[in-house]
Each structure stands twice: as structure tokens, then as C-alpha cells.
Amino acid sequence: MTRLYETLRSHKFESYTIAFLLMVVPPLPMFYAAQHGSGSLVFVMLGFVILGNLIVLVVK
Amino acid sequence: MTFVLAITPILLILVLMVGFRWGAARAGATGYLSALIISLLFFGAGPVLLAFAHAKAWFLTVDVLFIIWAAFLLYRVADEAGAIRTIGQSLPHLTPDKGMQALIIGWVFATFLQGVGGFGVPVAVISPILVGLGFSPLAAVVIPSVGHGWAVTFGSLGSSFAALMASTGVPAEVLAPPSALFLGVAGIVTGPLVAHAAGGWTTVRRLLLPALLLGLLMASVQFLVVTNGFWYIGAFVAGIAGLALSIPLALRSRGGNQNNVSLDRRALLIALSGYALLIVITLTIQLIPAVKSLLSEVSIQFHFPETSTSLGYITPAGPGRNLVLFRHTGMILIYTSILAFIVYKSAGLYKKGSVRSILEGTVRRVMSSSVSIASMVAMAVIMQHSGMTDTIARGLAEGFGALYPIVAPWIGALGAFMTGSNTNSNVVFGELQKRTAELLGYSVPIILAAQTAGAALASVIAPTKVVVGASTAGMGGREGFVMRKLVVYVGLLVTLISILAVIGVLLTE
Secondary structure, eight states: OOOHHHHHHTTHHHHHHHHHHHHTTHHHHHHHHTTTHHHHHHHHHHHHHHHHHHHHHOOO | HHHHHHHHHHHHIIIIIIIIOOOOHHHHHHHHHHHHHHHHHOOOOOOOHHHHHHHHHHHHHHHHHHHHHHHHHHHHHHHHHTHHHHHHHHGGGGOOOOOHHHHIIIIIHHHHHHTTTTTTTHHHHHHHHHHHTTOHHHHHHHHHHHHHHHTTOOOGGGGHHHHHHHOOOHHHHHHHHHHHHHHHHHHHHHHHHHHHHHHHHHHHTTTTEEEEEEHHHHHHHHHHHHHTTTTGGGHHHHHHHHHHHHHHHHHHHTOOOOOTTOOOOHHHHHHHHHHHHHHHHHHHHHHHHHHHHTTSEEOOOEEOOOEEEEOOEOOOOOEEEOGEEEEEEHHHHHHHHHHHHHHHTTHHHHTTTTHHHHHHHHHHHHHHHHHHHHHHHHHHHHHHHTHHHHHHHHHHHHHHHGHHHHHHHHHHHHHHHHSSSSHHHHHHHHHHHHHHHHHTTHHHHHHHHHHHHHHHGGGHHHHHHHHHHHHTOOTTTOOOOOOOOHHHHHHHHHHHHOHHHHHHHHHOO
């Protein structure tokens, strides 16, 4: 885990790029999932957005 | 209790950025995660509500980031060609008068740079020029910092103003007049403040007339430009008008003696041509109906259904933000960037590998702010849809009541101070200010104008900006001196906005 943190921190730009993609890609599938009543898919997509924000938190 | 829970994400951002010196990206992510958890656990937000809130936030994020990315691309195209340096080096030749140099470079040129670039560029570019002209390092940071604050909302090619429109849903034609008026008055006062920072009250008295003339011209031009639909070039055109008037004023200050003027006019014209293209393209698209209609054909818009929390807070159904792809401000900036690149390239201003350097520089520079904007926009929309914003607004309305117009610009200022940006402040507080104004029965455009004006003026004392400014002038490690000096000028300007907001709500009641 510590190694993962260090890798993310030492590649700040790349980490931010991944985090940004995780924040901006899932909302559209999330919209369609909500329209079709697929709650589980909404939570999966929400998980990606949360992951993106967690990456930003780890990268100092 | 619900008020404290609702305001927690905003307080977290404030405490983490100011108290713990976290960057906007990390603090924004914390704010987002806390808003998500609080909305789920305490405000009854469900998966459907969160899904639609995220999708709405996506449109707002894309709308704002498109402008920010494209604006910085245009800046990099010009900077890589040496255009910014050429313009900056040409200005000191106009006058040997230190006070006039402070006004022209530290205020008028700073306005122009904020108009086209922003992102801390004015202070970073101008401070070293002023140090080179013999100003003290402290004055070299303070002068452009104070000088560009009034131009922030309509600068950076309108990204802060776009954020305010996107986060509140209030259109430009309603928001632009009071915002331009408040910032224009602040702009007129900025001239004498810059003169004061350069040489005290003696310089203010000596240069009061040219400062007022420049201020009136730039404020009027910005007002006319933004109230006629061209909000994204307000500060840019104001800066050009100011530069045009600076030449005769500077020559007058040196008694009309032009013998020592050694301007490379050709280089200056080529440097400015990239920005002239922006005006040409903007006017072509706005004034030729066939072009406008052709570029308006492709647009993306979703319709959002009504959502409600388990506690009964309802967000009505309605269309999301309409993205008119080929007529979007961001796209206009991309057209300009491409044509400007061709002009600079044909003038032989680029070295080998410039394209890569421009693109890489752009992406690397904007990624961190993109992440923070994506987080903060999502946080603001979740708070809005779950009723958290409404809860805070009710608390503020009860707490401040009739005094709210005095407080509104300080809330904007606080947001800019803690997030380092007028754009972020508008995203975080825009909807909250709107809702509070509605609850108190005050004019929404006036309160939102106070929000963005306070945020613009106070963004210059954000710790992140002060650190950058101080380091470029050799004041690294002495940021406290810069901050102490700046706080007085910014405090005066934000107080002025409070007074204008009170007058505004009294007149509109």
C-alpha cells in the first residue's frame, strides 16, 4: 500500500490525469443507468468517481 | 445541527487550505467526499438523485473547463512565440516616469494579461519587469497584484463569469450589468491605489488625472463589451483600450518628447496580432448571422427529471446546460489559437518542437485546477440537490437578515482567499448566495455581482498567488510582508463592493 502511495505521489501529473478521467467519465453512464433504474450500476460508477477523489487525496 | 452538517464540506475546504495549506485539488476532493457522505447519511440523498447530480455537474464542469483549457492554450501559443515578452518589453520605453510606469505596466498591462491569460500570469510576468525598472521587490509584487484584481471576473477569457452562470443558472444578460458596474467602480479606484503603492500620496495627487481617465475608459469599455454579449473578452478589450490611451498619456508625461522611444514596432504588431485575431473571430461569429447559425447547429443538452430526497427536498425537472459545441467560448479560443499559431509560425517565431511544448505546457498547467474544479462542481451540485445549500442559505438568512448585502462580497472574498480562485469561489458559493438572496427577497443579480466582485478582488491575496508573486520578485520567504501590504488595498476595495451592494439592493427594492 505504501509503495502504491509513493508511486502515485512520485508521478503527480499522471495520477491527476487518472483521477480526472475517473471523475469525468462515469457521470454519463451514471445518468443512463439512473434513467433505466439500474441502481447497482449507479453505485459502481459512483465508486469510480470516489476512487478518483481518493487518488487526489493521496497525491500531495 | 443540520446547518453545521450542511456547511461542513465548505468549512473543511477552508480549514484544509488556510489552516493546513493543502492545495485546492486535495481540499476539493475532501469537500466532495464529505458532501457525498453527509448527503447520503443525513439529507436523504439516494442513488438516482446522486446520479443526476453528477451528470448535471458533468455539464457544468465541461462548460467551465473547456474555456479554461482553451484560454491557457491561447496564452501558451502567444508565450511560446515570445509575444508576451515582446509586449512587456515595449511598454517601459513609453515613459521614464516611475508612477506612469506603475500605472501602465502594473495596472493597464496587468488588466490585458488577466484578460488573455489569468492563472497568476499578470504578477508572474510583471513583477520581474518592475524589479528591472528599479522598483523595490515589495512594490513589484504589490502593484500588479492590486492592478489586476478588478479584471479577474471578466478575465481569463471569462472563465470565472462562466462558472458563476453555470453554477447558478442565471444568464449573462442578467448577471453582466451589475457585475461589470461593481468591478468597473473598483477598477477606477484601483488606479489611484496602484499609484499609491508606487510612490505614496504624492504620486496619487500627481497622477490622479491620468489614473482616472484610464480607469473610466477601461471600466466603460468592459461594461459595454460584457453587456453586449461579449463577456469572455471584457477585460481583454478593456486592457487593449487602456493600452491605446496609455501611449498619448505617457508621451504627455514626458512632454511629447519621442526621441528616446526605441520601439520595435514590427515585433510589437506581430506580437499583438494573435490577440487581434480573437477580436476578429469573435466579431465574425457574433455579427454575421450565417456564420452564427452554422456554428450553432451542433449542441448537447440533457433533460433532467425531478429528484427528491427521502426528507422531501425537491429539485424540479428541467433542461441541463446547453453546450453549443462549435460556438462555445472555448471553441472560439481554439479557432484563435490555431490561427495565431499560423501567424506566429509564418513570422518565424517558433523553435523546433514548439507544438509539443505548447500542448504539453497547457495540459500540465491546467490538470491540477481541472481536478479541483471537477471535485468542487460535483460537491456544489450534490449540496444543491440534497438540500444542503438550502439549509445553509436559510441559516445565513436568519443570522444576517437585512445585513446580508454587506456580507455577500466578503463571502465571495473568503471563497477566493481559501480556494485561490474567483472561479472556485463562484462554484462553491454561487448557488448559496443566490438562494440566500431569494429567501431574503434581495435582488439575485446584485448579490451575485457582489459575490463575484468580492471574489475577484480578494483572489489576489490568496496564499497560493502571493507565494508565486513573491517568488518571481525575489521576495520568497517574505510573503507575510506582501500579504500585510495587500490586505489593506484589498480590504478597501471589498468594502467598496459592500457599499455598492447595499446601494444596489436599496435601488432594486
